Amino acid sequence: MSQSQSVVLSKKRAIVLGAAGYSGAELVQLLSQHPAIELVAAYASANREPESFASLYPRYSGLLELTVLPWQPEELTDLATRADIAFLALPHEASEALAPQLLAAGLVVFDLSGAFRLKDAALYPEFYGYSHQHPLLLAQAPYGLAEWISASELEQSLFAVAGCYPTASSLALLPLVQAGLLAEGAVPVINAISGVSGAGRKAALGTSFCEVGLAPYGFFKHRHRPEIEQTLGCPVVFTPHLGNFKRGILTTISVRLKAGIHKAEVDAVYQQYYQHKPMVRLLSRPPNVADVAGTCFCDLHWQQDGEQLLVVSAIDNLLKGAAAQAVQLANLKYGYPEQAGLQGGGYRD
Ligand SMILES: NC(=O)C1=CN([C@@H]2O[C@H](COP(=O)(O)OP(=O)(O)OC[C@H]3O[C@@H](n4cnc5c(N)ncnc54)[C@H](OP(=O)(O)O)[C@@H]3O)[C@@H](O)[C@H]2O)C=CC1
Numbered sequence: 014m015s016q017s018q019s020v021v022l023s024k025k026r027a028i029v030l031g032a033a034g035y036s037g038a039e040l041v042q043l044l045s046q047h048p049a050i051e052l053v054a055a056y057a058s059a060n061r062e063p064e065s066f067a068s069l070y071p072r073y074s075g076l077l078e079l080t081v082l083p084w085q086p087e088e089l090t091d092l093a094t095r096a097d098i099a100f101l102a103l104p105h106e107a108s109e110a111l112a113p114q115l116l117a118a119g120l121v122v123f124d125l126s127g128a129f130r131l132k133d134a135a136l137y138p139e140f141y142g143y144s145h146q147h148p149l150l151l152a153q154a155p156y157g158l159a160e161w162i163s164a165s166e167l168e169q170s171l172f173a174v175a176g177c178y179p180t181a182s183s184l185a186l187l188p189l190v191q192a193g194l195l196a197e198g199a200v201p202v203i204n205a206i207s208g209v210s211g212a213g214r215k216a217a218l219g220t221s222f223c224e225v226g227l228a229p230y231g232f233f234k235h236r237h238r239p240e241i242e243q244t245l246g247c248p249v250v251f252t253p254h255l256g257n258f259k260r261g262i263l264t265t266i267s268v269r270l271k272a273g274i275h276k277a278e279v280d281a282v283y284q285q286y287y288q289h290k291p292m293v294r295l296l297s298r299p300p301n302v303a304d305v306a307g308t309c310f311c312d313l314h315w316q317q318d319g320e321q322l323l324v325v326s327a328i329d330n331l332l333k334g335a336a337a338q339a340v341q342l343a344n345l346k347y348g349y350p351e352q353a354g355l356q357g358g359g360y361r362d
């Protein structure tokens with residue numbers, strides 16, 4: 014075949030579980046426009062009636078024809094004849110229980126929950142409030158931070174898609190860690206603000222419109238702290254905040270560099286790691302959640318004062334922080350263009 018001939022990529026069929034929720038709905042939207050992955054079925058929890066996607070999310074009326082079905086265990090029978098991939102946008106414990114069944118049924122699983130992210134099962138009781146039932150699977154589930162996953166990890170069948178705050182934090186800090194620019198014993202301080210969709214669609218007083226202003230939560234004990242520390246290999250102080258906007262995450266990170274590191278060196282490191290990564294945009298001005306909400310990008314910016322470095326990152330929590338990253342990982346696994354299905358972004362209000 015000559016180089017000018019385009020390679021025909023084999024198409025895959027996917028199902029989405031948790032399609033009635035916020036990140037599942039983004040998966041439905043992204044996959045419905047994907048050139049190589051066909052969405053063949055979408056499921057909500059078992060206790061629902063079948064319902065049109067446009068009834069669940071009226072903004073898709075006239076745009077997206079799909080019925081969201083209740084998930085029943087019988088769906089597992091012969092599932093591999095109908096689908097190749099399962100995207101899970103479920104609560105952690107539901108993912109933990111279902112992922113092994115879907116793997117056994119022969120599907121490749123991209124799990125958006127935290128069920129398989131931490132590689133030390135002993136951390137689950139402290140940070141997730143339950144004991145892990147499938148600890149052997151943790152080692153077989155590569156951590157799904159798309160810009161940093163390796164070719165050998167992409168051979169696996171279960172992917173623990175990185176969390177939303179950890180995606181924003183780790184994309185900002187990993188180049189510095191990998192290049193050895195952090196001061197000995199440095200403890201990055203990560204302050205992050207999330208929009209309310211980060212808490213999911215279910216009703217709760219703390220995330221209702223009149224209650225949300227701007228406030229920190231989860232001091233020292235948020236489950237994303239060990240996830241970020243696992244990725245970076247160093248301790249962090251991570252403080253999430255809830256803000257009164259719908260979607261997006263902004264992280265402002267303060268970290269000490271080794272003595273004598275110049276701006277040009279820091280600039281070169283970010284360029285080196287991200288110049289060929291289409292979903293990361295390096296900005297010469299601070300990011301703004303308004304510019305990433307509804308897009309699949311992570312925007313990054315940094316400024317230095319002596320040994321002190323401030324790095325700011327912004328993502329859409331439901332897209333680069335969840336659904337779009339899962340699709341990006343599938344693109345990488347199956348050899349599709351990394352941005353396939355992601356250029357249009359998601360819903361924007
Ligand atoms: N929101 C965010 O910003 C992000 C979320 N995530 C992760 O993605 C996952 C989903 O989050 P989110 O979209 O916010 O959640 P939502 O609460 O909005 O949606 C959860 C979905 O899961 C379904 N579900 C719940 N329990 C079961 C079950 N036992 N079997 C089958 N389906 C079930 C629900 O069905 P029904 O509607 O019928 O109840 C619903 O469709 C979570 O693990 C979360 O941690 C990851 C990154 C970012």
Ligand SMILES: CC(=O)N[C@@H](CCC(=O)OP(=O)(O)O)C(=O)O
Pocket residue numbers: 125126127175176177178207208209210211212213253255334
């Ligand atoms: C605002 C809000 O409540 N955010 C959630 C994190 C979002 C999420 O669902 O977490 P994962 O990325 O790990 O899946 C929280 O703090 O628990």
